[in-house]
Amino acid sequence: MTSYLHRVQYYETDAMGVVHHSNYIRWMEEVREVFLDEAGMPYAEMETSGLYSPVIAVSCRYRFPARFGDTVRIETALTEFGNVRFCYRYRMVDAASGKVLVTGESEHCFLNREGRPVSLKRKNPALYDKFAQLVEKEP
Amino acid sequence: MTSYLHRVQYYETDAMGVVHHSNYIRWMEEVREVFLDEAGMPYAEMETSGLYSPVIAVSCRYRFPARFGDTVRIETALTEFGNVRFCYRYRMVDAASGKVLVTGESEHCFLNREGRPVSLKRKNPALYDKFAQLVEKEP
Amino acid sequence: MTSYLHRVQYYETDAMGVVHHSNYIRWMEEVREVFLDEAGMPYAEMETSGLYSPVIAVSCRYRFPARFGDTVRIETALTEFGNVRFCYRYRMVDAASGKVLVTGESEHCFLNREGRPVSLKRKNPALYDKFAQLVEKEP
Amino acid sequence: MTSYLHRVQYYETDAMGVVHHSNYIRWMEEVREVFLDEAGMPYAEMETSGLYSPVIAVSCRYRFPARFGDTVRIETALTEFGNVRFCYRYRMVDAASGKVLVTGESEHCFLNREGRPVSLKRKNPALYDKFAQLVEKEP
Numbered sequence: 001m002t003s004y005l006h007r008v009q010y011y012e013t014d015a016m017g018v019v020h021h022s023n024y025i026r027w028m029e030e031v032r033e034v035f036l037d038e039a040g041m042p043y044a045e046m047e048t049s050g051l052y053s054p055v056i057a058v059s060c061r062y063r064f065p066a067r068f069g070d071t072v073r074i075e076t077a078l079t080e081f082g083n084v085r086f087c088y089r090y091r092m093v094d095a096a097s098g099k100v101l102v103t104g105e106s107e108h109c110f111l112n113r114e115g116r117p118v119s120l121k122r123k124n125p126a127l128y129d130k131f132a133q134l135v136e137k138e139p
Numbered sequence: 140m141t142s143y144l145h146r147v148q149y150y151e152t153d154a155m156g157v158v159h160h161s162n163y164i165r166w167m168e169e170v171r172e173v174f175l176d177e178a179g180m181p182y183a184e185m186e187t188s189g190l191y192s193p194v195i196a197v198s199c200r201y202r203f204p205a206r207f208g209d210t211v212r213i214e215t216a217l218t219e220f221g222n223v224r225f226c227y228r229y230r231m232v233d234a235a236s237g238k239v240l241v242t243g244e245s246e247h248c249f250l251n252r253e254g255r256p257v258s259l260k261r262k263n264p265a266l267y268d269k270f271a272q273l274v275e276k277e278p
Numbered sequence: 279m280t281s282y283l284h285r286v287q288y289y290e291t292d293a294m295g296v297v298h299h300s301n302y303i304r305w306m307e308e309v310r311e312v313f314l315d316e317a318g319m320p321y322a323e324m325e326t327s328g329l330y331s332p333v334i335a336v337s338c339r340y341r342f343p344a345r346f347g348d349t350v351r352i353e354t355a356l357t358e359f360g361n362v363r364f365c366y367r368y369r370m371v372d373a374a375s376g377k378v379l380v381t382g383e384s385e386h387c388f389l390n391r392e393g394r395p396v397s398l399k400r401k402n403p404a405l406y407d408k409f410a411q412l413v414e415k416e417p
Numbered sequence: 418m419t420s421y422l423h424r425v426q427y428y429e430t431d432a433m434g435v436v437h438h439s440n441y442i443r444w445m446e447e448v449r450e451v452f453l454d455e456a457g458m459p460y461a462e463m464e465t466s467g468l469y470s471p472v473i474a475v476s477c478r479y480r481f482p483a484r485f486g487d488t489v490r491i492e493t494a495l496t497e498f499g500n501v502r503f504c505y506r507y508r509m510v511d512a513a514s515g516k517v518l519v520t521g522e523s524e525h526c527f528l529n530r531e532g533r534p535v536s537l538k539r540k541n542p543a544l545y546d547k548f549a550q551l552v553e554k555e556p
Binding site: 149150152153154156157159161206207 | 427428430431432434435437439484485
C-alpha cells in the first residue's frame with residue numbers, strides 16, 4: 001500500500017465549506033503518481049517512453065467531507081493487473097482523527113502515443129512483471 | 140431527460156491533449172443545475188431555503204475523450220428518488236458525431252444547514268412530490 | 279467588443295461562499311475563445327495549423343465577488359496588437375445588476391509547435407491583418 | 418522569505434503540454450498558507466476567529482512553463498503591510514535547474530464575516546504587529 005499526505009487547499013473548497021467532490025478524483029491521481037514513483041517507474045518517464053495509462057472508469061463514495069485546514073492521508077493499492085487493464089482502490093483518511101472520509105476505485109488501460117491499446121507484456125515485459133508483483137488482493 | 144450543451148474549455152484539457160477525467164464529474168454538476176432549473180427549483184434557491192444536497196457517491200465510465208474545440212451534449216435523468224437519497228444517471232455525447240463519450244451515475248442526499256440528514260417529505264412535501272414525479276426508470 | 283454570459287458553477291465557488299479568484303483567470307480564456315470565433319479564426323483551428331498563443335502575463339482586480347446562482351457578462355477587447363505580442367482587456371459584470379465585478383488584462387505572443395516565437399506577419403499575413411483591424415484603443 | 422516545493426500534478430497541465438496558467442495563481446495561495454503557518458497564524462485559524470483576507474488584485478508574468486514531472490520552488494515575501502491592505506510578491510523557480518518560471522504579486526485586505534473591511538490594528542493589534550514585522554522591502 002502506498003500512502004501520502006495531502007494538505008487541503010483553499011481553492012479545493014466550495015461554498016458548502018468543504019472540499020468539492022471532484023477534487024478527490026484528482027487526489028486519486030496524485031497518489032497514483034506516488035505509487036508509480038515508489039515502484040521505480042515514474043509516470044512522466046512512462047509517457048516519455050510512449051506509454052500512456054488513461055483512466056477508463058472511476059467510482060468514489062463520499063462518507064465525510066474534508067475541510068480547509070485538514071490534512072488527508074490518501075492510500076492506494078493496485079488490486080488487479082491484467083495485460084490490458086488494471087485497477088487501484090483508494091482510501092482517504094483524516095490524518096488527525098483517522099476517520100475514513102472517502103473510498104474509491106479506478107480502472108486504467110495502456111495506450112501508445114497514437115491512442116491505441118498496448119499489450120504491456122509484449123511492449124515492456126520487465127515493466128509488466130513489476131506491476132504484476134505489486135498487486136494486493138482485497139483484504 | 141434534461142440535456143444541455145457544454146463547450147470544452149482549454150483549461151479543461153490536460154497534457155494528453157484531451158479533457159481531464161475529473162472535469163466530467165464537474166459537468167455532471169452543471170447538468171444537475173439545468174435539471175433543477177427546468178423543474179422550477181433552482182439549486183441556489185434550495186440552498187437559500189436551508190436545503191443542501193451533497194454528492195454521496197459518483198461513478199463514471201470514460202469511453203472516448205472529448206477534446207478542445209468539441210461541444211458535448213450532457214444528458215441526465217433522475218433514476219431513483221426516496222425520502223433520504225436520490226440518484227441521477229448521465230450520458231455525455233459528442234454533439235457533432237453523436238458518439239457516446241462518457242456514462243455515469245451519482246447519488247445524493249438532503250442535508251440541512253447544520254449538515255444533518257433531512258426528510259424532504261416532512262420538510263418540504265411539495266418539493267418532495269415534484270421530485271418524485273420526475274423519476275425516469277432505466278429504459 | 280465581444281461579450282458572453284457565464285453562469286457561475288458550484289465547483290467554481292470556495293469556502294468564502296464566492297467564486298474562487300483563480301476562476302476569473304479561466305473566464306478570460308473563455309471569452310477569448312468567443313472573441314476568436316467571432317473573428318472567424320477559432321483557436322482550435324489556429325492550433326491545428328501550428329500556431330499557439332500562450333498567456334505571457336495576466337493581471338486582475340477583484341472589486342466584488344460573483345456567487346453561485348449569478349450570471350456574469352464577460353467582456354473583452356483587443357487593446358494592442360504587434361507582430362510579436364498582443365493584449366486584451368476584460369470587464370466582468372453581474373448580468374442582473376450591471377455591477378462591475380472584475381477588470382483585467384492579459385498579454386500573449388505567438389509560438390510555433392516547437393515553442394519558438396513566430397512572426398505572424400510572415401507566417402500568416404491574412405490573419406495578421408485581421409487581428410490588426412480588431413484592435414480597440416482604450417476609450 | 419518563505420519557500421516550499423510544489424510537485425506538478427497531471428491535472429494541472431493543459432493540451433499545450435504545460436501547466437495551465439491559471440494554476441500558478443492557485444500556487445500563490447498555497448505558498449501564502451505556508452507563509453502564515455510559519456508566522457504562527459494559520460489562515461484556517463484566522464477564518465475561525467472571523468478574519469478573512471481575500472485577494473483584491475493579482476498579477477503574474479509567465480516566463481517559462483512548468484511541465485508534468487517538474488518540481489517547482491515557490492517563494493513569497495510580504496512586501497507591503499498597511500492597516501487596510503497588504504501585498505505579497507512571488508517567484509516560482511524550477512527546482513532542478515533554478516530557472517525562474519513565473520513572477521507575480523498579489524494584494525489583499527482584511528474583512529470580517531459579514532464581508533466588511535476590518536482595521537486589523539483595532540481588531541487584533543498583536544496580529545497586526547506580527548504582520549508588520551514580516552515585511553521585506555524589495556531588494
